[in-house]
Each structure stands twice: as C-alpha cells, then as structure tokens.
Amino acid sequence: xxxxxxxxxxxxxxxxxxxxxxxxxxxxxxxxxxxxxxxxxxxxxxxxxxxxxxxxxxxxxxxxxxxxxxxxxxxxxxxxxxxxxxxxxxxxxxxxxxxxxxxxxxxxxx
Amino acid sequence: xxxxxxxxxxxxxxxxxxxxxxxxxxxxxxxxxxxxxxxxxxxxxxxxxxxxxxxxxxxxxxxxxxxxxxxxxxxxxxxxxxxxxxxxxxxxxxxxxxxxxxxxxxxxxxxxxxxxxxxxxxxxxxxxxxxxxxxxxxxxxxxxxxxxxxxxxxxxxxxx
Numbered sequence: 001x002x003x004x005x006x007x008x009x010x011x012x013x014x015x016x017x018x019x020x021x022x023x024x025x026x027x028x029x030x031x032x033x034x035x036x037x038x039x040x041x042x043x044x045x046x047x048x049x050x051x052x053x054x055x056x057x058x059x060x061x062x063x064x065x066x067x068x069x070x071x072x073x074x075x076x077x078x079x080x081x082x083x084x085x086x087x088x089x090x091x092x093x094x095x096x097x098x099x100x101x102x103x104x105x106x107x108x109x110x
Numbered sequence: 111x112x113x114x115x116x117x118x119x120x121x122x123x124x125x126x127x128x129x130x131x132x133x134x135x136x137x138x139x140x141x142x143x144x145x146x147x148x149x150x151x152x153x154x155x156x157x158x159x160x161x162x163x164x165x166x167x168x169x170x171x172x173x174x175x176x177x178x179x180x181x182x183x184x185x186x187x188x189x190x191x192x193x194x195x196x197x198x199x200x201x202x203x204x205x206x207x208x209x210x211x212x213x214x215x216x217x218x219x220x221x222x223x224x225x226x227x228x229x230x231x232x233x234x235x236x237x238x239x240x241x242x243x244x245x246x247x248x249x250x251x252x253x254x255x256x257x258x259x260x261x262x263x264x265x266x267x268x269x270x
Contacts, residue, residue, distance in 0.1 A: 027137060028144040045168030046145070047124065050137060051176040058180065069140060071147075076137045 003041055012052050014095060015042070017088040020062060020080040027053065027076070053078055061087050111156050117142045123170035124177065134177070142167065 003011075019025060019033050030053075031046050056062045061084030069075045080088075121138040125131035142163050149159035167173070206214065225246050 026140070028141045031141075045166070045172075046141065047138070047167035047173040048176060050134070050141075051173070051180055054134075054177070054180050069144075071143070073140050073143060074136045075140050076133070 002043055008042055008044065011042075011095075012044075012049075013056065014088060014091040016049075016052060016056065017061060017080060017084050017091070020078055021085065021088060024077045024079045026067075026078065030078075056084070059087075060084075111160070113146065113156055113160065116160055117146075120164050120167075120170065124173045138167070 015034060016030060019030055025033070027046075027049055031044060031049055034042050034044060053062070053064075057064055057078070061081060062078045063081055064076050064078050067075050067077050117139050118135070120142065121135045124138060125134050142160075145163035145166065146156075146159045149162055150156065154162065229246075
C-alpha cells in the first residue's frame with residue numbers, strides 16, 4: 001500500500017541514514033535501494049532526495065566526498081558520520097515508540 | 111538529440127545560478143545519466159529515456175524550491191529580490207516608454223535613499239536602522255516575488 005506524503009516525508013531521514021549505515025552510497029543507488037526494499041510503497045520523486053541529503057550534510061550527520069562512476073563521471077558519495085548514527089538510533093526509537101503507541105491506541109479490546 | 115546538453119540544460123533549470131551550484135549540477139547530472147542508461151538498456155530510445163528520467167526527477171521549479179530551503183537567509187533574500195526585480199521589470203518594460211520606465215526606477219531609488227535617511231534620523235542606533243531598511247526593502251520585494259510565483263505556469267507535481 002503506498003504511504004501518504006506526510007509519512008513518506010517523515011520517514012525519509014531515518015531511511016537514508018539507515019541505508020548509509022550499510023555503507024557509503026550515492027543518490028541514484030539510494031533511490032534504487034529504497035524502491036527495491038519498500039516494494040514500491042515508498043514513491044519518491046527522485047530529485048527530492050538531494051535537498052534532503054544536503055540537509056543531512058549540513059546537520060553534520062553525513063559527509064560527502066567526490067568519486068568517479070564506472071563511466072568516468074564525477075559522482076558524489078555520502079558517508080554516515082558518528083552523529084548520524086546517534087541520530088538514526090534516536091529516530092529509530094521514536095518510530096518504535098510511535099508504532100507501539102498506535103498499536104495500543106487502535107488495537108481491539110480483548 | 112544531444113543528450114549531454116539536454117541533461118545539463120535540465121539540471122540548470124533546478125540550479126539556475128551556475129557557478130556556486132556546479133557541484134549540485136554534477137550530482138543531478140550523474141543521477142540522470144544513470145537513470146537514462148538504465149532506461150536505454152530496457153529498450154527505450156534516447157528521447158523517451160530522457161523524458162521518463164526527468165519526469166521521475168520531479169518538476170524543476172519544485173526541486174529548486176526545495177534546494178532553496180537549504181540556503182542561508184542571505185542567499186534566500188538575494189534570490190527573492192532577484193525574482194521580484196524581474197517581476198517588477200517585465201511589466202515596466204512592456205507597458206512603459208523608456209523615459210517613463212527610467213522615471214519609475216528613479217522614484218524607486220529615491221524611495222530607497224529616503225528610507226535610509228529616515229531610518230538614520232528615526233533610529234540612530236545602527237543595528238535597528240539596518241533591520242528597518244532590510245524589512246522595508248525586503249517585504250515589498252517578497253510580496254512581488256510571491257505574486258510573480260503565483261502567475262508563473264506550473265510544471266506539474268513532483269510527487270512526494
């Protein structure tokens with residue numbers, strides 16, 4: 001089921017940080033991973049990823065460096081920083097708590 | 111079709127002021143190249159692949175807005191003034207004779223100069239006077255910029 005725009009926007013940061021925890025990556029690969037892992041539930045306009053990545057960089061959660069693609073093009077890679085790991089853990093806990101709360105509040109009474 | 115040129119042209123719609131955005135243009139350009147290569151491998155021709163890839167990227171105007179949110183306050187103010195300036199100049203050039211247009215620009219300049227003198231007289235404290243000038247200068251320009259944005263044709267939704 002496709003998620004609402006608000007949920008997609010709110011989950012973007014932990015998802016990107018989580019993907020970068022697996023290893024350095026670049027925009028196109030991140031988008032492809034999100035698409036594959038979510039089975040199409042997360043529909044991002046590809047270009048919207050970049051302002052988010054730049055924001056994460058500004059916040060000191062990720063750092064960028066330039067490399068080269070197989071075809072020889074300039075390619076910008078992103079690496080998760082220690083502060084990003086801490087933030088990812090904080091957001092993961094917040095999401096878990098929210099999920100548990102929603103389950104409790106909306107679950108059927110026994 | 112000159113693919114490199116088309117990609118570069120599209121990226122510059124998102125980052126119109128080139129020099130300080132060359133790195134961001136290179137990043138978007140790499141993404142479009144990757145997407146187009148994947149689409150070509152699926153059997154699309156160049157034109158279709160370019161159209162599909164840019165559609166997936168989202169509308170340049172909306173992407174530019176998102177990138178702008180990351181800019182410093184000063185950069186955002188400069189951009190707003192630049193847009194408002196265009197919004198002001200286009201109707202002036204279209205509807206007024208060169209002589210009348212010069213008169214309007216002279217009036218705007220005199221207004222700004224008057225504002226500076228007035229603020230210096232009313233608010234001798236330098237910092238407060240600066241804020242007054244910035245506010246008085248920026249607010250009308252911001253309104254003009256918003257108005258011109260409302261009139262600009264939309265290019266569709268970028269999605270989430």
